[in-house]
Amino acid sequence: MNRKEFLSDCGKMGVAGVALSLFPWLESCSEKAKQEVQGEKVRIGIIGTGSRGLFHIKHLVQMPNVEVVALCDNYRPHLEDAAQYYPKAKQYDDYRRLLENKDVKGVIIATPLYLHAPMTIAAMEAGKRVFCEKSMAFTMDEALEVYNRRKELNGVLFIGQQRLFDPKYIKAMQMIHEGAIGEVVGVRNYWYRNNDWRREVPSPELERHINWRLYSDYSRGLMTELACHQLQNGSWAMGQLPERVMGAGSLVHWKADGRDVYDTVSAIFTYPNGVNMTFESIISNKHFGMGEQILGTKGTIDLVTAMHYTDEPAPKGSGMHQLIEQIERGVMSNSVFAGTSWAAESSSLAPGKPIMQNVKVVSGESSVGAEADGSKELLEAFLHSVVTGKQPEKVLEESYYATQFALLADKAMHENQILYLDDKYKVPYVPMKMK
Amino acid sequence: MAAFRYSDKNPSHPISFFEFDAMHTRIEVLLTGLMQERGESLAQEVERRVRDMERRFNRFDMKSPLSVLNTRAVADSVEVDDELFMALELCEVFRVATRGYFSVAALSGAASAAWAQGAPYVLDGATHSVKYADEGVQLDMGGFAKGFALEQVLTLLRDSGAESALLNFGNSSVAAIGHHPYGEWWSVGVENQVRRGEMACEVHLCDSAMSVSGRAPSGEYHIVNPHTGAKVAQDEMILVEGRSPLVVEVLSTALYAAPRSERVEIVKQFDGYAAWEIVCSRSGSVERKRIE
Numbered sequence: 001m002n003r004k005e006f007l008s009d010c011g012k013m014g015v016a017g018v019a020l021s022l023f024p025w026l027e028s029c030s031e032k033a034k035q036e037v038q039g040e041k042v043r044i045g046i047i048g049t050g051s052r053g054l055f056h057i058k059h060l061v062q063m064p065n066v067e068v069v070a071l072c073d074n075y076r077p078h079l080e081d082a083a084q085y086y087p088k089a090k091q092y093d094d095y096r097r098l099l100e101n102k103d104v105k106g107v108i109i110a111t112p113l114y115l116h117a118p119m120t121i122a123a124m125e126a127g128k129r130v131f132c133e134k135s136m137a138f139t140m141d142e143a144l145e146v147y148n149r150r151k152e153l154n155g156v157l158f159i160g161q162q163r164l165f166d167p168k169y170i171k172a173m174q175m176i177h178e179g180a181i182g183e184v185v186g187v188r189n190y191w192y193r194n195n196d197w198r199r200e201v202p203s204p205e206l207e208r209h210i211n212w213r214l215y216s217d218y219s220r221g222l223m224t225e226l227a228c229h230q231l232q233n234g235s236w237a238m239g240q241l242p243e244r245v246m247g248a249g250s251l252v253h254w255k256a257d258g259r260d261v262y263d264t265v266s267a268i269f270t271y272p273n274g275v276n277m278t279f280e281s282i283i284s285n286k287h288f289g290m291g292e293q294i295l296g297t298k299g300t301i302d303l304v305t306a307m308h309y310t311d312e313p314a315p316k317g318s319g320m321h322q323l324i325e326q327i328e329r330g331v332m333s334n335s336v337f338a339g340t341s342w343a344a345e346s347s348s349l350a351p352g353k354p355i356m357q358n359v360k361v362v363s364g365e366s367s368v369g370a371e372a373d374g375s376k377e378l379l380e381a382f383l384h385s386v387v388t389g390k391q392p393e394k395v396l397e398e399s400y401y402a403t404q405f406a407l408l409a410d411k412a413m414h415e416n417q418i419l420y421l422d423d424k425y426k427v428p429y430v431p432m433k434m435k
Numbered sequence: 436m437a438a439f440r441y442s443d444k445n446p447s448h449p450i451s452f453f454e455f456d457a458m459h460t461r462i463e464v465l466l467t468g469l470m471q472e473r474g475e476s477l478a479q480e481v482e483r484r485v486r487d488m489e490r491r492f493n494r495f496d497m498k499s500p501l502s503v504l505n506t507r508a509v510a511d512s513v514e515v516d517d518e519l520f521m522a523l524e525l526c527e528v529f530r531v532a533t534r535g536y537f538s539v540a541a542l543s544g545a546a547s548a549a550w551a552q553g554a555p556y557v558l559d560g561a562t563h564s565v566k567y568a569d570e571g572v573q574l575d576m577g578g579f580a581k582g583f584a585l586e587q588v589l590t591l592l593r594d595s596g597a598e599s600a601l602l603n604f605g606n607s608s609v610a611a612i613g614h615h616p617y618g619e620w621w622s623v624g625v626e627n628q629v630r631r632g633e634m635a636c637e638v639h640l641c642d643s644a645m646s647v648s649g650r651a652p653s654g655e656y657h658i659v660n661p662h663t664g665a666k667v668a669q670d671e672m673i674l675v676e677g678r679s680p681l682v683v684e685v686l687s688t689a690l691y692a693a694p695r696s697e698r699v700e701i702v703k704q705f706d707g708y709a710a711w712e713i714v715c716s717r718s719g720s721v722e723r724k725r726i727e
Contacts, residue, residue: 319623319624320452320454320463320465320601320603323465323601324440324442324450324452324465326617327445327448327450327467327615327616327617328442328444328445328450329445330445330447330448330617331617332615332616332617332618332622333622334622334623334624334634334637335622335623335624337603337606337623337624337626338603338606338607338609338623338624338625338626338638338645338647339606339607339625339626339628339647339649339652339672340606340607340628340647340648340649340650340651340652340672
């Protein structure tokens with residue numbers, strides 16, 4: 001099921017209005033919104049055509065209403081890779097020149113983290129509508145600057161937090177808000193891989209240029225590259241922001257290649273109601289893969305597999321109930337129910353139930369991105385906003401806080417302290433669980 | 436708290452039905468021909484009785500009489516109440532009658548084999564006291580308590596005047612009082628272990644009980660052979676039918692653990708009980724063989 005089908009299903013059940021009020025970013029998939037942009041050609045420029053940029057391009061080429069008119073990268077091989085998909089696009093090695101191109105209405109920024117904020121601000125100031133990959137910024141001050149500048153310019157800004165647009169996450173959060181797992185009492189996130197996280201480097205002087213994720217001058221490592229995706233789960237589920245964070249990080253295994261970001265991190269985010277959200281990542285063991293679970297008093301929803309597990313015994317549709325109906329109707333027949341011992345289905349024993357059909361589970365192993373992880377839907381929503389100029393409600397705030405808390409946790413690890421988010425970084429937050 | 440439902444859609448045979456979770460399983464009771472108020476009151480009594488036994492026989496509850504025994508009866512003779520004493524007497528009878536394939540000392544670790552062959556405890560009828568035979572003995576009444584509780588509940592219901600009832604303790608133990616309002620018995624289908632939802636065989640109960648032992652519905656082997664201390668890896672089911680829900684429960688467990696060569700001799704010890712081996716194949720065929 002894709003996001004349009006989700007909305008269509010909500011329509012059939014007569015709850016599309018509710019779905020739109022809960023998840024306003026679905027607006028771009030509504031019939032009204034589709035009519036709004038019908039016939040419009042969206043002209044896009046891509047800044048950063050490395051692996052992630054190319055991932056977006058592969059989605060864009062499937063969208064007939066999109067024309068990529070400009071490509072930019074200061075690493076020639078990446079630019080050439082992208083140009084194969086859009087040979088007519090103008091090519092740049094300086095993003096500032098691309099931003100001068102009046103044909104470009106929207107830009108997609110998929111560059112190293114330390115460039116996100118300056119490029120995003122420059123693009124918004126140039127009047128472009130902007131989609132920037134996560135995390136939003138390299139520092140907490142920069143993230144705030146980006147957020148405020150967007151507001152001042154009344155611009156359009158999307159951050160690459162694709163889970164917010166993933167139908168299975170939307171459905172899961174809807175169930176959580178409706179009480180399917182009772183009161184939320186815990187949030188678990190983890191992301192394990194077993195690889196060195198390196199990209200091939202043709203020449204030693206390009207090491208930092210290509211493997212920027214491994215150096216703290218350009219990236220905050222696992223917290224900004226992985227955790228940031230998962231940290232919105234707690235606030236989305238509970239409608240509140242963490243109060244404080246503690247954590248520990250170290251370079252345990254991949255320490256011989258000169259990198260200086262952690263390869264092992266654990267962080268605990270505590271919410272005002274006492275609930276903890278954890279994030280753990282190790283990149284020298286991949287057994288448990290990627291996991292995101294919302295734990296409630298009545299059950300658990302696994303966001304990655306889109307499965308719902310109940311802590312309460314599930315009645316097995318006992319034949320005794322059939323027997324009652326038979327006696328009520330004045331007939332006798334056998335009822336199949338005897339067998340070996342029935343056991344209460346608990347989260348550890350029960351196979352769980354899928355929360356929706358046709359779910360494609362993403363392993364989290366790819367460093368680039370995966371099909372059916374919400375990236376395509378996020379891109380579609382952005383393209384819609386490029387035409388309409390409308391900034392969807394609440395999404396940017398979720399992205400902003402995911403970045404701030406990823407950075408705050410990284411700071412807590414480096415300073416070995418329990419940290420609270422400074423008031424100066426607090427921007428208005430409207431929980432997504434409430435209109 | 437038991438969930439109670441009353442239906443008088445069929446005014447000739449009003450139904451009282453209640454269910455609750457206890458003893459790690461679900462307990463369902465269907466009674467016909469009672470007024471709602473009587474049905475509700477019986478539901479409360481039954482639940483209270485079952486929970487009381489659950490507490491008594493729970494070895495994980497440090498305050499339970501069984502836990503007290505497990506802690507103290509290694510060193511000293513421990514006086515116990517009539518009910519626990521009677522239960523331990525019965526367990527010893529069953530151990531002997533089943534050639535040790537039913538043993539409440541089966542979870543005593545490496546020593547369990549010894550307590551399948553010889554009494555794990557000594558009972559003193561004069562003082563109603565119990566002393567364990569060795570420091571390795573630990574009793575677990577899990578294989579006994581459900582049947583014992585079902586037996587007690589049947590008695591309670593009969594004494595209360597119930598004339599038509601079907602009791603289901605976790606699908607593996609079913610007991611009937613009287614017969615179905617529209618038949619000469621209660622007809623119960625045993626589910627095919629391989630093809631879930633299909634019936635492997637049908638059992639007719641009238642003032643009788645049945646028990647099924649085998650792999651758990653999850654596929655797990657969970658019954659321990661007291662002679663080895665290991666879980667029994669048999670794919671067949673054992674079905675036992677007879678008067679007492681306690682005996683059918685004990686006997687089906689013991690027969691499942693016992694090798695085929697010993698099953699006939701074990702069944703012979705129990706007058707009025709019939710037992711079958713049931714093998715379900717993936718093709719849908721069901722082989723049902725009487726143990727005699």
